[in-house]
Amino acid sequence: MATSLKYDLIGDDMQAVVIDLNQGQQVKAEAGAMMFMTTAIEMDTKMEGGLFGGIKRKIAGESLFMAMFACRGASGKVAFSSPYPGKILPLDLSGQTILCQRDAFLCADTAVEMDIAFTKRLGAGFFGGEGFILERISGHGIVFLHACGTIVRQELARGESLKVDTGCLVGFEESVNYDIQMVGGIKTAFFGGEGLFLAKLTGPGQIWLQTLPFSRLADRVINASRGGAKGEVRRGGSLFGALGNMVSGD
Secondary structure (H helix, E strand, O other), X not given: OOOOOEEEEEOOOEOEEEEEEEOOOEEEEEOOOEEEXXXXXXXXXXXXXXXXXXXXXXXXXXXXXXXXXXXXXXEEEEEEEOOOOEEEEEEEOOOOEEEEOOOOEEEEEOOEEEEEEEOOOHHHHHHOOOOOEEEXXXXXXXXXXXXXXXXXXXXXXOOOEEEXXXXXXXXXXXXXXXXEEEOOOHHHHHHOOOOOEEEEEEOOEEEEEEOOOHHHHHHHHHHHHHOOOOOOOOOOOOHHHHHHHHHHOO
C-alpha cells in the first residue's frame, strides 16, 4: 500500500499542488503538468502498461507517456499546475474506484491505476457530452484531478437523483448510476438554451461538479473574438440547443 503523500494546494482560482517527497518516493503526472522541482527530484518518462496502456490513456484524453518524478535525495519538492483556471481536487482512494471526465487527471501516487471506462448506455454515449469514454481511476493513494471554475461536491443517498449539465460533471464514485435524459418538453429542449440532454446521476455515492466547463469558457472566448453572439454552442447540446440560445439571447 502506498505511503500517504504530503502536499499543499496553493492559489485560489489558478491552483497548483506542491508535493513533498522523501527519499525513494515517487509520483506520476500528466505530461506537461510539472511547474517546478527541486534538485533532489529526478524526472523520467514511462509508457505505463506498455503500448496498449499508452493507447488507452490517449483515448481517455491523456498523453501517451506518463511523467515520473522520483526523490533521489533526503527530501524534495515537485509542483504541478492545471492547464486552465480552476481548482485541484485531491482524492484519497483507499481502494475505491472513481469515474471522471476525459483529461481530468493531473497527478497521483504511483500506486494509483488509470484505465478507460465505457458508458453503459447508448444514450449516454451519443448525447452525454463526454462521449462513450470516461477515465477509471482506482487503487490506493492520492490522485489529484483538475476542474474549471469551482468544485461542488454532492453526496447522493441510495435512490436519490440529481440532473446535471453534462459539461459540469467532473467525476463520481463507481456506485453512482450514470444515465442521460431529455431536459423536458419540446419547447424547453429547443429553446431552453441548455441543449437536449442532461446527465442523471443516481446514488448512493459522491459526485463532483465544476461550475465552469472549459468548453463553455472556450465557446464564449471564440464567439467574442469573432464578434458573434455569446453562448451559441453548449457542451451536450445540438443545433436546436444553439438555436435556442440565439433566440433566448443567452
